[in-house]
Amino acid sequence: MPDRRVIAGAAVAASVLLAGCSGDGQATQSSAPTPTTAVSTAPPPTSTKPALPTHGAPKVAVPLDATRLLADPCAALSPQTIQTLDMAPAGKPDLDGIGGPNCEWGGASLRLTFMKVNANGLSDYYRGRQAGEFPGRWDETFVGGYPGVFKDGGTHSDSDGACNLTIGLSDTLPALISLLGVRGPGKCDASAVRVAEGLISTLKGGR
Numbered sequence: 001m002p003d004r005r006v007i008a009g010a011a012v013a014a015s016v017l018l019a020g021c022s023g024d025g026q027a028t029q030s031s032a033p034t035p036t037t038a039v040s041t042a043p044p045p046t047s048t049k050p051a052l053p054t055h056g057a058p059k060v061a062v063p064l065d066a067t068r069l070l071a072d073p074c075a076a077l078s079p080q081t082i083q084t085l086d087m088a089p090a091g092k093p094d095l096d097g098i099g100g101p102n103c104e105w106g107g108a109s110l111r112l113t114f115m116k117v118n119a120n121g122l123s124d125y126y127r128g129r130q131a132g133e134f135p136g137r138w139d140e141t142f143v144g145g146y147p148g149v150f151k152d153g154g155t156h157s158d159s160d161g162a163c164n165l166t167i168g169l170s171d172t173l174p175a176l177i178s179l180l181g182v183r184g185p186g187k188c189d190a191s192a193v194r195v196a197e198g199l200i201s202t203l204k205g206g207r
Helices: 004-019 079-083 122-130 187-203
Strands: 092-094 102-105 110-114 137-143 146-152 163-168 174-179
Touching: 079 187, 110 187, 122 146, 122 163, 122 174, 137 163, 137 187, 146 187, 163 187, 174 187
Parallel strands: none
Antiparallel strands: 092 102, 102 110, 110 174, 137 146, 146 163, 163 174
């Protein structure tokens, strides 16, 4: 005669196996922990862009707001300043010029460009110099307390009366002054400084 305790144990085991199967015959894992997705509580990464200026460029201590001149670059210089350069006071604007909004006077003898393309200000030029982009000339200067640099890639000389002066109006916006045909020792540089002084005066409200 079969042992009743063995039969009872077998019945319990069978019921456990049936309870561990789903309706389609696949085993369930009801006792297994439910997977969770980890949520990071760390703050989002911050920008690693260094503070301006960089690459040894001087800081613009008192930035000038040139916003209004970006829409009207020919208003950057007073008629009196233009006349001291022996040019007609009427300028030709180009709001979509290479580098940024610009104005030309005297048939391109003078061009003043707000270099929006150089959003790092003078730091872009100092970085370029370290990369060898200005082998012709690099002379640092200050005009009215604002840092600038006479620079050239080697395509111009004193003999053709050409010079380029870049002035930092802020750490994020330089102005490029380009002159052509102003011959005579030191005359081109002196004219560029005069333009820079006129621009600074305009931005300070001294027109």
